[in-house]
Amino acid sequence: MNYNNILSEANNGITTITINRPNKLNALNKETIEELHDAFDEANADKNTKVIIVTGRGEKAFVAGADISEFADFDVKEGARLAAKGQELLFDFVENLSTPVMAAVNGFALGGGLELAMACHFRVASDNAKLGLPEVSLGVIPGYGGTQRLPQLVGKGRAMEMIMTAGMIDATTALNYGLVNHVTTQDELLPLCEKIAYKISNNSSVAIRGAIKAINANYKDGVDGFKVEIKQFGKCFGTEDFKEGTTAFLQKRKADFPGK
Numbered sequence: 001m002n003y004n005n006i007l008s009e010a011n012n013g014i015t016t017i018t019i020n021r022p023n024k025l026n027a028l029n030k031e032t033i034e035e036l037h038d039a040f041d042e043a044n045a046d047k048n049t050k051v052i053i054v055t056g057r058g059e060k061a062f063v064a065g066a067d068i069s070e071f072a073d074f075d076v077k078e079g080a081r082l083a084a085k086g087q088e089l090l091f092d093f094v095e096n097l098s099t100p101v102m103a104a105v106n107g108f109a110l111g112g113g114l115e116l117a118m119a120c121h122f123r124v125a126s127d128n129a130k131l132g133l134p135e136v137s138l139g140v141i142p143g144y145g146g147t148q149r150l151p152q153l154v155g156k157g158r159a160m161e162m163i164m165t166a167g168m169i170d171a172t173t174a175l176n177y178g179l180v181n182h183v184t185t186q187d188e189l190l191p192l193c194e195k196i197a198y199k200i201s202n203n204s205s206v207a208i209r210g211a212i213k214a215i216n217a218n219y220k221d222g223v224d225g226f227k228v229e230i231k232q233f234g235k236c237f238g239t240e241d242f243k244e245g246t247t248a249f250l251q252k253r254k255a256d257f258p259g260k
Contacts, residue, residue, distance in 0.1 A: 001042060005032040007057070008039045013050040013201045014194060015043035018057050025064030026056040028112045032067075036116075037089045044099045047259065050201035052097070053193050054120060055104035056113075059186060062105045062129070063113025068138070083143035086112075091119040091145045096216060098209040100200055104193045105129045106186055110168070115144040118153060121212065123179065124193050125171040126186040131179060132168035152219055153179050204241035205259045 001008070007018040017039045019026040028036075036054075043049045056062040071082055094101055094116070103109075103117040105125040114131050117123050125131075133142045133150065141147060142163065151159040154177040162169065171183045184192045200208065210232035218225035236242045240260040248255035 001038060003035045003039065005029075006035050006039055008043065010043070010046065010049060012198075013048060014197045015046065015049045015052050016190075017043065017052060017054045019055070019063055020057045022056075022058035022060070024067070025061040025108060026058070026113070027065055027067045028063055028116070029067035029070055033086060033090050037093060040090075040094055040097060040101070044097050049099055050205055051197035052099055052101045053104055053190070053197060054101065054116070055190065055193075056106055059107060059128075061108040061113070062103070063110070063116055064108040065111035065113055065134070066144075079140075079143070086144050091115055094119040095121075095145075096212075098212060099205075100197075100208060100212070102193055102197065104189050105131070105171075105180065106189055108168075110134055111142070111146075112144050115142060115146045115149070118149040118179075119145060122181050124182045124184070124189065124196070125174060125180040126189045127171050127183055128186055129171040129174065129180075129183075130168040131171075131174050132166070133163050134166040134168075136163060137166040150179075153177075204239075204245060204255075204257045206239045206241040206257075207236055207245075210236060 005019065005021050007020050009016050019032065021027060021032065040052065043052050071079065074082060101120040103120040103123040105117050105123055107128055109117050109129060109131045111134060114133055133146045135142050147163065150162065158177055171180065174180045175183045182192060214225060214229040214232045217223045217228035241257045244257055245255045
């Protein structure tokens with residue numbers, strides 16, 4: 001599929017999606033959000049893709065926010081629709097993908113950019129990364145899940161401070177907060193992500209899919225995460241991956257998971 005604002009490349013079981021608007025600091029406009037949805041959907045449907053990495057083009061920004069010019073004149077109803085559609089189309093969609101999604105955060109990850117990174121299953125940052133939710137400085141609040149996911153990741157107090165001050169934190173602080181899993185140099189960012197991706201791809205994609213569902217269930221109102229875990233655990237016993245994994249363990253060899 002051809003895109004105007006992103007690049008998508010599949011190689012050795014890893015699909016790398018790159019937001020390709022460096023002149024706009026990779027800001028998210030309507031078209032980019034729609035293209036990202038399509039690219040994630042396509043990668044998730046590709047049986048050869050074991051891990052998805054999303055990053056931004058250039059050295060300055062992962063995503064420096066949303067394209068404010070597109071919604072500066074919106075009224076109340078239009079603003080609510082903007083948030084609802086964006087969450088459904090991209091941010092919630094990414095969070096609930098069955099394929100692991102890793103954000104390679106290079107440079108600025110602000111507003112919608114940080115919200116996209118937080119929707120991914122985990123994050124790796126370069127040492128020049130700056131992360132924040134500056135929306136209140138524009139008279140609005142985060143609308144793509146930022147008020148929900150940031151407290152889940154860093155705690156209520158830290159999230160309150162970050163959102164209320166509209167400030168940025170550096171990569172080291174993000175690591176200490178648990179907002180990112182690893183920090184490395186910009187040159188080593190994608191190689192490190194790929195190294196982690198290869199470790200993931202050695203394991204059962206079927207089991208990983210079940211683990212994602214069980215972990216996400218803990219953060220959904222009205223859902224008993226323990227029951228979801230029990231159900232997903234039980235389902236594993238009916239898979240070819242379980243048979244191969246246990247057989248390989250007993251035979252003291254490396255498992256070759258069929259992904260079924």
